[in-house]
Amino acid sequence: MSETCNQSCSSCGEDCADRKIDFSEKLHVMSDVKKVIGVVSGKGGVGKSLITSLLAVTMQRRGCQTAILDADITGPSIPKVFGLKEKAQGTDAGIFPVKSKTGIDIMSINLLLENDSDPVIFRGPIIAGTVKQFWSNVIWSGEDYMFVDMPPGTGDVALTVFQSIAVDGIIIVASPQELVSMIVTKAVKMANMMNIPIIGLVENMSYFKCPDNGKDYKIFGESHIDEIAAEYGLEVLARLPIDPKFSGMCDRGMIELFEGDWLEAAADKIELITNKKEIKKEEKMIKIAVASEQDMVTEHFGHCVNFNIYETENGKITKSESIENPGHRPGFLPNFLNDLGVNVIIAGGMGGGAIEIFDEKGIEVITGATGEAKAAAEAYLLGSLKSTGSVCHDHQHAHGEGCGGGCGH
Numbered sequence: 001m002s003e004t005c006n007q008s009c010s011s012c013g014e015d016c017a018d019r020k021i022d023f024s025e026k027l028h029v030m031s032d033v034k035k036v037i038g039v040v041s042g043k044g045g046v047g048k049s050l051i052t053s054l055l056a057v058t059m060q061r062r063g064c065q066t067a068i069l070d071a072d073i074t075g076p077s078i079p080k081v082f083g084l085k086e087k088a089q090g091t092d093a094g095i096f097p098v099k100s101k102t103g104i105d106i107m108s109i110n111l112l113l114e115n116d117s118d119p120v121i122f123r124g125p126i127i128a129g130t131v132k133q134f135w136s137n138v139i140w141s142g143e144d145y146m147f148v149d150m151p152p153g154t155g156d157v158a159l160t161v162f163q164s165i166a167v168d169g170i171i172i173v174a175s176p177q178e179l180v181s182m183i184v185t186k187a188v189k190m191a192n193m194m195n196i197p198i199i200g201l202v203e204n205m206s207y208f209k210c211p212d213n214g215k216d217y218k219i220f221g222e223s224h225i226d227e228i229a230a231e232y233g234l235e236v237l238a239r240l241p242i243d244p245k246f247s248g249m250c251d252r253g254m255i256e257l258f259e260g261d262w263l264e265a266a267a268d269k270i271e272l273i274t275n276k277k278e279i280k281k282e283e284k285m286i287k288i289a290v291a292s293e294q295d296m297v298t299e300h301f302g303h304c305v306n307f308n309i310y311e312t313e314n315g316k317i318t319k320s321e322s323i324e325n326p327g328h329r330p331g332f333l334p335n336f337l338n339d340l341g342v343n344v345i346i347a348g349g350m351g352g353g354a355i356e357i358f359d360e361k362g363i364e365v366i367t368g369a370t371g372e373a374k375a376a377a378e379a380y381l382l383g384s385l386k387s388t389g390s391v392c393h394d395h396q397h398a399h400g401e402g403c404g405g406g407c408g409h
Helices: 048-061 124-136 156-164 178-193 225-232 244-251 264-283 332-339 352-361 373-382
Strands: 033-041 066-070 105-107 143-149 169-174 198-203 236-239 285-293 306-313 316-324 344-346 364-366
Touching: 033 048, 033 156, 033 178, 048 066, 048 143, 048 169, 048 244, 048 264, 066 124, 124 156, 156 178, 169 178, 169 264, 178 198, 178 225, 198 225, 198 264, 225 236, 236 264, 285 373, 306 373, 316 373, 332 352, 344 373, 352 364
Parallel strands: 033 143, 033 169, 066 105, 066 143, 169 198, 198 236, 285 344, 344 364
Antiparallel strands: 285 306, 306 316
């Protein structure tokens, strides 16, 4: 730690051992939020709140339970867009979001103010703290997708959301002007620096379709969104027109009645990205058992002295222990290792009966391994250890063809 350290790690650029602080906020114990999508813009006035609302409505129409956390504390517009008049209520347990007409759960500072027109005169730390309270003190029940309407820019609140809330990905909203393109680049770079996946880009006010001749007119000039997308390997998910119907529905609080399929491709990508992330999340923790004699792989699975058990995460061993072989009664060892939560079993050879039981349990079998047990586990994690399919037949006469008794030989 530096002698001049002021204990404010969030603003410190020094890489010291004491700087590793977890800024994450825990979700309310009664809450259930499966996926969190941030909606971001590099500047104000590009229609970020509109896109947030349309995305929530689109996903709700697909049969998902959706929610909106309005993190734009000083410029809240979500309640107005949805025509919400009631205020949020709470108990000693926590605060309950307000439901829209179609059941979208919404929390915004305007749902807590006595008058919607009262200004929110908070300093930065209080604004950031309010956002964290919307995550940790509000009871979000059964939300498939939560959309976070972020304030414009890359300042304190955006940093707070990225550090405090488990964001699964963001969508960046832009408009066609060249100036906005430059600011979007800042948002892209911030997301990359914070290791937040970018789902894609949405361009609002992309064009105006003349009702008289049906032609598209680019009111704000030529778009630069494709250039940004190409530069950073991103996808343009939607281009929304300038449409007076949007402003009319927002003014009347009837955004849930909008008609159009502009954001269907964005909804498809959200479902695809988040599903892939869930699969990856499930696969990143693996428990490997190596049939061993001390620290060396044994030739026969059932004859091992001990099992070296390796817990792994993200392709690296995080914990190891040695468990004595409790005996190889017919069918016992595969069930024993399954009860320990083992996902992969590595051995020199194995009987056909044991392999069948492991297959039934969904446990991957790797045979033909030799050498040090830990090296074998690490080779598996690297993808360089492949099963030879080696099946032991040493005791087939004692237990039947192929050792079907599951003894593990």
